[in-house]
Amino acid sequence: MCGIVGYIGDKPSLPILINGLKKLEYRGYDSAGCAIVSGNERMEVYKAKGKVSNLEEKTQNDDACGTLGIAHTRWATHGIPSEINAHPHVSQSGNIAIVHNGIIENYAVLKEQLEKKGYTFKSETDTEVLAQLIEYAATEGNGDLVSGVRRALKLCIGAYAIAVVDRRNPDLLIAARKASPLAIGIGENNEEFFLASDASPIAEYTRKIVYLNDEELALIERGKELRIENLHTGSVDYEIKEVDLDLSMLDKGGFPHFMLKEIFDQPTVLKDCMRGRILEKDGKYRVVLSAVEQHKDILVNAKRFTIVSCGTSWHAGLIGKQLIEHFCKIHTEVAYASEYRYNDTVIEPGDVVMAISQSGETADTLAAIEMAKEKGATIFGIVNSVGSSIARQTDTGTYIHIGPEIGVASTKAFTGQVTVLTMLALALGKARGTVDEQEYNEVLRELTLIPEKIQTILQQNDKIKDIARIFTYAHNCLYLGRGWNYPVALEGALKMKEISYIHAEGYPAAEMKHGPIALIDDEMPVVFIATHHQLYQKIISNMQEVLSRRGRIFAIVTEGDEQVRKMCAEVMEVPATLACLAPLLSVIPLQLLSYHVAVAKQLNVDQPRNLAKSVTVE
Numbered sequence: 354m355c356g357i358v359g360y361i362g363d364k365p366s367l368p369i370l371i372n373g374l375k376k377l378e379y380r381g382y383d384s385a386g387c388a389i390v391s392g393n394e395r396m397e398v399y400k401a402k403g404k405v406s407n408l409e410e411k412t413q414n415d416d417a418c419g420t421l422g423i424a425h426t427r428w429a430t431h432g433i434p435s436e437i438n439a440h441p442h443v444s445q446s447g448n449i450a451i452v453h454n455g456i457i458e459n460y461a462v463l464k465e466q467l468e469k470k471g472y473t474f475k476s477e478t479d480t481e482v483l484a485q486l487i488e489y490a491a492t493e494g495n496g497d498l499v500s501g502v503r504r505a506l507k508l509c510i511g512a513y514a515i516a517v518v519d520r521r522n523p524d525l526l527i528a529a530r531k532a533s534p535l536a537i538g539i540g541e542n543n544e545e546f547f548l549a550s551d552a553s554p555i556a557e558y559t560r561k562i563v564y565l566n567d568e569e570l571a572l573i574e575r576g577k578e579l580r581i582e583n584l585h586t587g588s589v590d591y592e593i594k595e596v597d598l599d600l601s602m603l604d605k606g607g608f609p610h611f612m613l614k615e616i617f618d619q620p621t622v623l624k625d626c627m628r629g630r631i632l633e634k635d636g637k638y639r640v641v642l643s644a645v646e647q648h649k650d651i652l653v654n655a656k657r658f659t660i661v662s663c664g665t666s667w668h669a670g671l672i673g674k675q676l677i678e679h680f681c682k683i684h685t686e687v688a689y690a691s692e693y694r695y696n697d698t699v700i701e702p703g704d705v706v707m708a709i710s711q712s713g714e715t716a717d718t719l720a721a722i723e724m725a726k727e728k729g730a731t732i733f734g735i736v737n738s739v740g741s742s743i744a745r746q747t748d749t750g751t752y753i754h755i756g757p758e759i760g761v762a763s764t765k766a767f768t769g770q771v772t773v774l775t776m777l778a779l780a781l782g783k784a785r786g787t788v789d790e791q792e793y794n795e796v797l798r799e800l801t802l803i804p805e806k807i808q809t810i811l812q813q814n815d816k817i818k819d820i821a822r823i824f825t826y827a828h829n830c831l832y833l834g835r836g837w838n839y840p841v842a843l844e845g846a847l848k849m850k851e852i853s854y855i856h857a858e859g860y861p862a863a864e865m866k867h868g869p870i871a872l873i874d875d876e877m878p879v880v881f882i883a884t885h886h887q888l889y890q891k892i893i894s895n896m897q898e899v900l901s902r903r904g905r906i907f908a909i910v911t912e913g914d915e916q917v918r919k920m921c922a923e924v925m926e927v928p929a930t931l932a933c934l935a936p937l938l939s940v941i942p943l944q945l946l947s948y949h950v951a952v953a954k955q956l957n958v959d960q961p962r963n964l965a966k967s968v969t970v971e
């Protein structure tokens with residue numbers, strides 16, 4: 354949560370900072386701010402409540418031309434969204450400004466100590482405490498800002514990615530991180546440097562990126578080579594990576610919202626995800642994943658898989674469990690990362706813990722794998738963001754390669770994750786000899802056809818838009834599915850609540866009669882995922898139970914299914930496919946449904962209230 358941008362170079366920093374914040378707005382958007390340092394000890398600080406566009410408007414007529422600056426877009430943790438709580442926070446003397454992503458857990462104790470030394474505070478934030486602490490530590494250390502930052506950070510418990518500037522020194526930008534991401538872009542001949550929470554605001558200026566590691570501090574000085582030091586051990590070597598980011602993925606490409614673009618991106622990005630991994634010759638298919646090739650021994654002999662993830666990625670994990678157990682015959686558990694990290698988990702030899710994460714920065718998932726790694730598990734990552742914290746913590750893994758996902762509601766990441774899980778389960782099943790040859794070939798062949806099948810579902814967009822109108826009046830709805838489609842019911846319900854603010858519950862269809870059936874009346878839409886697979890007849894019985902209580906049914910059905918159609922107010926059709934691949938198709942109409950309900954309710958689809966794309970706090 355929260356996005357940080359920084360710039361030092363030969364150009365005015367303000368437009369670069371605003372441009373960068375817009376790319377990071379997915380990380381938080383309840384206030385934004387920046388500090389621009391120019392010569393003559395001048396520092397302008399601007400803040401605005403709400404979106405980055407408000408900050409942009411506010412700064413439009415100002416002539417801040419400083420070539421050093423830091424900026425921030427906030428997702429509130431300590432203190433309500435307001436201008437006072439917005440970053441940058443400035444120290445008591447007005448000299449030091451700081452932007453911060455993370456949480457200083459011991460801020461209350463530090464604040465009390467600083468108050469005793471005469472410091473006063475304007476905001477409710479932990480970040481202002483850090484700004485004052487840096488000033489105090491610098492003053493104690495004869496005014497040296499770098500040693501002040503170093504000493505202050507050693508006193509902090511918690512997570513931080515920070516950028517610090519001093520109005521008296523227009524040639525120095527300091528950055529540091531612990532458990533919150535930070536990337537530094539290096540311009541030609543060290544003439545300019547860029548700082549950001551991820552590479553997306555940097556990539557249009559330079560492809561040369563250095564990712565800071567935990568407890569590292571970067572000294573970025575005008576015209577000099579970048580220096581990085583470990584907080585405790587001093588100077589460290591660093592690796593400059595070349596990022597390969599498709600910049601066209603970072604705009605809406607003519608769609609009104611990122612979410613809709615990302616839904617429509619799915620046929621293309623799923624092909625990207627499979628490219629070079631699924632190979633065909635004379636009608637014979639095989640899947641090759643480098644992670645499986647390189648770590649065959651460990652993976653083939655795995656005794657147990659535990660998938661840790663959050664939200665949509667957790668739903669993909671539930672499908673992953675079914676895939677791994679079906680094709681590899683390995684016992685698999687799925688845990689919420691936020692619970693798993695605090696469990697007394699017993700890790701035994703042969704345990705593989707698999708982290709699934711789009712952003713690769715989810716704090717709970719990161720902590721869960723760190724804990725499992727310490728206890729001796731092998732860590733496998735299924736991640737989208739290349740070079741992210743989770744990707745770097747894993748022993749091995751497979752990127753999903755679906756391009757940046759900007760809409761807060763995850764769509765193409767889900768289908769990308771399920772695609773990778775399918776390829777992984779098949780590759781591993783093949784290596785273990787637990788998958789039937791014919792089934793292996795058939796599933797891989799069918800998987801390559803999924804992008805075209807998604808394309809045909811997308812053609813129903815207008816129809817789903819009409820259906821969505823009915824849902825705008827609902828206060829509650831129920832999503833029911835079974836077997837492979839049960840996680841899709843959970844995912845459909847999550848999509849609906851997070852962007853439409855309609856209460857939606859996902860349930861295994863047969864579980865409905867153990868409680869939720871009491872909710873059913875003619876005002877509550879019930880969405881069934883009733884594709885033509887195992888348990889189809891049983892789903893029909895569950896539908897009868899809903900109809901008998903005057904429930905209104907909307908169903909995802911296999912093309913041409915007349916039996917279910919007769920029982921429904923409306924149906925959304927998906928092409929026929931194999932049972933294990935059904936989620937890749939049945940989720941698509943549910944993504945569109947939630948999107949159109951949110952649009953019809955005139956809600957902010959890409960930036961729903963209270964949420965952020967990347968949850969980098971506990």
Ligand code: M6R
Nearest residue numbers: 664665666710711712715762763
């Ligand atoms: O980046 P991650 O996949 O680790 O994120 C996990 C969840 O925060 C995320 O899937 C969230 O639930 C989405 N907003 C759902 O659409």
